[in-house]
Amino acid sequence: MVEVTAPLRMPYSPKLSVHHRPSKKERIRVRIMIHSTEEFAVQFWGVRGSIATPGLSTVRYGGNTSCVEVRAGGKRLIFDGGTGLRVLGQHLLKDKTPMEGHIFFSHSHWDHIQGFPFFRPAYVPANSFNVYGGVAPNGATMRQRLSDQMLHPNFPVPMQIMQADLQFHDVHPGEILDLGNGVTVEIASLNHPNTALGYRVNWKGHSAVYATDTEHYPDRLDENLLHLCRNADVLVYDACYTDEEYHDEEYSKRGWGHSTWQEALRLAEAAHVKVPVMFHHDPDHHDEFLDKMERQVQALCPSACLAREGMIIAIDHHKQGAEFLAESSSESPIVKMPVSA
Ligand SMILES: [Zn+2]
Numbered sequence: 001m002v003e004v005t006a007p008l009r010m011p012y013s014p015k016l017s018v019h020h021r022p023s024k025k026e027r028i029r030v031r032i033m034i035h036s037t038e039e040f041a042v043q044f045w046g047v048r049g050s051i052a053t054p055g056l057s058t059v060r061y062g063g064n065t066s067c068v069e070v071r072a073g074g075k076r077l078i079f080d081g082g083t084g085l086r087v088l089g090q091h092l093l094k095d096k097t098p099m100e101g102h103i104f105f106s107h108s109h110w111d112h113i114q115g116f117p118f119f120r121p122a123y124v125p126a127n128s129f130n131v132y133g134g135v136a137p138n139g140a141t142m143r144q145r146l147s148d149q150m151l152h153p154n155f156p157v158p159m160q161i162m163q164a165d166l167q168f169h170d171v172h173p174g175e176i177l178d179l180g181n182g183v184t185v186e187i188a189s190l191n192h193p194n195t196a197l198g199y200r201v202n203w204k205g206h207s208a209v210y211a212t213d214t215e216h217y218p219d220r221l222d223e224n225l226l227h228l229c230r231n232a233d234v235l236v237y238d239a240c241y242t243d244e245e246y247h248d249e250e251y252s253k254r255g256w257g258h259s260t261w262q263e264a265l266r267l268a269e270a271a272h273v274k275v276p277v278m279f280h281h282d283p284d285h286h287d288e289f290l291d292k293m294e295r296q297v298q299a300l301c302p303s304a305c306l307a308r309e310g311m312i313i314a315i316d317h318h319k320q321g322a323e324f325l326a327e328s329s330s331e332s333p334i335v336k337m338p339v340s341a
C-alpha cells in the first residue's frame with residue numbers, strides 16, 4: 001500500500017483513458033465472510049438516488065435509497081439512512097445480542113434519512129449507536145433534522161421513543177475520527193445544495209470512501225475529493241447521470257448537485273482508486289439502462305462496477321496486497337468483478 005502524505009494535485013484531463021486493466025494474476029473470488037475483527041467489507045443496502053423506486057424495472061439493481069455498511073476491525077459503520085437502512089435493520093435484528101454501530105449521514109435530503117424512523121434496532125433498549133452528521137447552513141444539527149422528520153403530522157411517533165442509546169455528534173470537514181480497533185474516519189465537504197459530507201474509512205492500510213451526493217467542477221477535479229480518495233481500495237461515488245444527460249441542451253442537470261460515471265472514472269484514475277463503484281442511481285435509470293452503463297464503464301475501467309443492493313466488496317488483507325471478493329446476499333445476484341492483487 002503506497003502511503004500518500006499530501007493532497008494530490010493532478011492536472012485536470014477531460015479525456016477519459018482506459019486504466020487499471022486486470023493482469024493475468026487478477027482473478028475473481030466469491031466467498032462468504034463472517035463479521036469479525038479481521039474483516040474489511042463494504043455492503044450495499046440501498047443504491048438509488050432521489051426517491052425509492054420499487055418495481056419490475058429495478059429489481060436487479062434495487063430501488064431502495066442510499067445506505068451502505070462498512071465492517072472494519074470489528075466495527076460496524078453505516079453511511080446514510082435512506083430506505084435501505086430499514087432492510088439493514090431487519091437483517092441486524094436476526095442477531096439477538098446487543099449491538100453497537102456508527103451511523104454517518106452525508107446530509108439530510110429525504111433519500112438519505114427516510115429509513116431512519118424505520119431502523120428497528122434503534123428502538124431496542126440494549127443497543128447503542130453513535131450518529132454523526134454536519135450542521136446545515138441554517139444551523140440545524142443532524143439530530144434536529146432527524147427529529148423534525150418524525151414530528152406530527154409527518155410521522156406518528158417522535159424520535160424520543162427510540163429506546164437505544166443514541167449519541168449524536170456534530171462533525172466538520174477536515175476532522176479525523178478514531179473509532180478504536182485501528183479504525184479511523186476522515187471527513188470532507190462535498191459540492192451539493194445545502195452542503196454534504198464525504199467519508200473515508202481507514203483500517204490496517206486499507207480504505208473505502210463514501211462520496212455522494214456531489215457535483216464535479218467543469219474545469220478541474222475537486223481537490224477535497226482527490227485527497228479523500230487517494231489510493232483508496234473502494235470509492236462509492238455519485239454517478240447519478242451520464243455525461244450526455246448532464247450536458248443535455250434541453251434538460252441539463254448542471255447545478256443539481258450530482259455527478260456522472262465519466263467523472264467517477266476521471267476522479268478514480270487521478271486518485272489511484274482500485275475499485276470505483278457507481279452509486280446513487282437515477283430513479284429513471286431502469287435495469288437495462290444500468291446494464292448498458294456498466295458495460296460502458298467497464299470498457300474503460302474493468303475494475304469498476306455499478307452498485308447493486310446486496311453486493312459486498314470484501315478486502316482480504318491476509319493475502320499479498322488487497323484482494324477483492326465480490327459477494328452477494330442470498331436474494332441478490334452474485335456480482336463478479338475483476339480483482340487486483
Ligand atoms: Zn441523494
Ligand SMILES: [Zn+2]
Pocket residue numbers: 107109192213257
Ligand atoms: Zn442530496
